[in-house]
Amino acid sequence: MTVELRFDQIQGNVTPGFRKNHQAFMLLRFGAKGSARAWLKKLVPSVTTASAVRAFVRRFKNANQPDVVGWHTRWVNVAMSAAGLEALEAPGMGFFPDDFRQGLRERAHLIADDETIRDWKVGGTPQNEAHVLVVVAADSEKDLNAEVARQRELAGAHDLLELTTCFGAELGGNLRGHEHFGYRDGISQPDREPARDAPAWGEFILGHQNQIGQLARGPDWARNGSYAVFRRLSQDVARFHQTLREQAARARRDLTPEMLGAKLVGRWPTGAKLGNPETEKRAPAWPGDEAARVTAQDFKDDPHGERFPFVAHIRKANPRGGDSQRRRLIRRGIPYGPPLAPDAPDDGAARGLLFLAYQASIAEQFEHIQQNWFNDSKFPTTTTGRDPLVGQPGGPNEITLTQKGGPVALTLRRFVTMTGGGYFFSPSIQALKLLADPRRAPSTEGKPMADQYSRLGEFIFREDPYDWRREADIPERKLPDDLNSAPEVERVGLGKNRNSARPFEFDYALDDPEYWESGLFWQVGEKTIRISKAIRIQYEYENNEGQRVRRGMVIGFEGAGGGP
Numbered sequence: 001m002t003v004e005l006r007f008d009q010i011q012g013n014v015t016p017g018f019r020k021n022h023q024a025f026m027l028l029r030f031g032a033k034g035s036a037r038a039w040l041k042k043l044v045p046s047v048t049t050a051s052a053v054r055a056f057v058r059r060f061k062n063a064n065q066p067d068v069v070g071w072h073t074r075w076v077n078v079a080m081s082a083a084g085l086e087a088l089e090a091p092g093m094g095f096f097p098d099d100f101r102q103g104l105r106e107r108a109h110l111i112a113d114d115e116t117i118r119d120w121k122v123g124g125t126p127q128n129e130a131h132v133l134v135v136v137a138a139d140s141e142k143d144l145n146a147e148v149a150r151q152r153e154l155a156g157a158h159d160l161l162e163l164t165t166c167f168g169a170e171l172g173g174n175l176r177g178h179e180h181f182g183y184r185d186g187i188s189q190p191d192r193e194p195a196r197d198a199p200a201w202g203e204f205i206l207g208h209q210n211q212i213g214q215l216a217r218g219p220d221w222a223r224n225g226s227y228a229v230f231r232r233l234s235q236d237v238a239r240f241h242q243t244l245r246e247q248a249a250r251a252r253r254d255l256t257p258e259m260l261g262a263k264l265v266g267r268w269p270t271g272a273k274l275g276n277p278e279t280e281k282r283a284p285a286w287p288g289d290e291a292a293r294v295t296a297q298d299f300k301d302d303p304h305g306e307r308f309p310f311v312a313h314i315r316k317a318n319p320r321g322g323d324s325q326r327r328r329l330i331r332r333g334i335p336y337g338p339p340l341a342p343d344a345p346d347d348g349a350a351r352g353l354l355f356l357a358y359q360a361s362i363a364e365q366f367e368h369i370q371q372n373w374f375n376d377s378k379f380p381t382t383t384t385g386r387d388p389l390v391g392q393p394g395g396p397n398e399i400t401l402t403q404k405g406g407p408v409a410l411t412l413r414r415f416v417t418m419t420g421g422g423y424f425f426s427p428s429i430q431a432l433k434l435l436a437d438p439r440r441a442p443s444t445e446g447k448p449m450a451d452q453y454s455r456l457g458e459f460i461f462r463e464d465p466y467d468w469r470r471e472a473d474i475p476e477r478k479l480p481d482d483l484n485s486a487p488e489v490e491r492v493g494l495g496k497n498r499n500s501a502r503p504f505e506f507d508y509a510l511d512d513p514e515y516w517e518s519g520l521f522w523q524v525g526e527k528t529i530r531i532s533k534a535i536r537i538q539y540e541y542e543n544n545e546g547q548r549v550r551r552g553m554v555i556g557f558e559g560a561g562g563g564p
Helices: 033-047 050-061 083-085 099-107 114-119 141-157 237-251 257-265 296-300 311-317 361-372 429-434 452-462
Strands: 021-029 074-080 130-136 161-169 226-235 335-336 350-359 397-401 404-414 416-426 523-525 527-530 533-542 548-557
Touching: 021 141, 021 350, 033 074, 033 141, 033 429, 074 083, 074 237, 083 099, 083 416, 099 361, 099 416, 114 416, 130 141, 130 257, 161 335, 237 257, 237 404, 257 311, 296 523, 311 361, 350 361, 350 416
Parallel strands: none
Antiparallel strands: 021 130, 021 161, 074 130, 074 416, 226 350, 226 416, 335 350, 397 404, 523 527, 533 548
């Protein structure tokens, strides 16, 4: 992942991720025609960028104090379904792929989610399909509730219907960082892997090349956005642990419930990866991120699945070979509901995982994993069985574990049930501003004008000689009110008088990519000239410290042939 991303344009939960202890997922539906854009325009200023999250994480780490007083923040992101984008009159909808435009409900049969569709809490019928997913994150439950209340007030003022809001929170005590079955979660995240092993950013962010040098489908304004899959997954914790006890006893091969659970997951509850199956009988301590990483070599060294069973969740989810780098997901889920002890009976409380994943292709990533890996009983071998955790079997799940003494056949029941969700698109900040602009006439064309002019604007942005302005991920460093006389800005134009007050007038539009979408122009007197070409000129100047600085200046003009 060596590509330079526009973190000031990408929403912060896509990368690096909110990772707050308390989160809420608000599923909303637009009401009266014309209210959608007005609501979005009010929301956009509160949408948290990747730059802001990265800056916060850096400052927090530098503080070296886990519980810094006053460091509480509230973060908000937003995504829209295809129907939601249509309500916003988004241009170029035909350029979105079928999987996104059809939505989760229409494609539930492909991933075996249709068996429970009548019981979905949201998304199961056309009437309760969400147009909008608002993700809210905070450090405390109090802060989360306050921000959710603020979002509810904003939605209500613009005639949005709240279908449901799902509240999630990190589990406490020894289960911190774990999911409800008791296993450490979120270890393998592609956007946190070393650059040498990480997939291309284009597997997650539109407008960038993927592993095979291609761009994901979508209209041009969708660059720097990402497709999001949200699912509310109910976990039957009591049934899971009861099944481990029953099946381990029937196997009678020195197989304890803890060992069986580790084999089904592919890790010990601590997060440590499995070791020698002949000698390792108890869970080792958490070894740290790097030592816990399961690599392609680990699977190559285990061709018969004796260490990492073929049916293990981590082996089904990411085979670490072939085209598996093209199937990765950036996962941003969080548990919901109270924990339940492994030996406790079912208490009837609702608990599970609020699953959220970002990718550049729902069909080639999420749906491929779900349909061709999790739910295929013959992947990766003919006797494997469906994924023991999130596979959706129509009946009992017959699986096979490979042991030194021979294969062990086990019968599992469903532990995870899908109870609602949807397919969404998380636009860039630039795109959100465009979608929210009530003055913008809906485009009847395919791609908007951004295809050529935003690239020219991006080029000018990259060539900006004012390095201090590039610190976009430090939110407190804002553009000076009087830019023309700001001493921090080095200017070229009037020789040694470049720092004189207002030597010439200019517009500093680099911070507003929306400006590029309507085209770039020179205003000469009363004449407007469209910029269709640009030339870069290298130059040198002496800064205030007497140092010679070499820079590049971009000049836009209307060249031969005019503009498009």
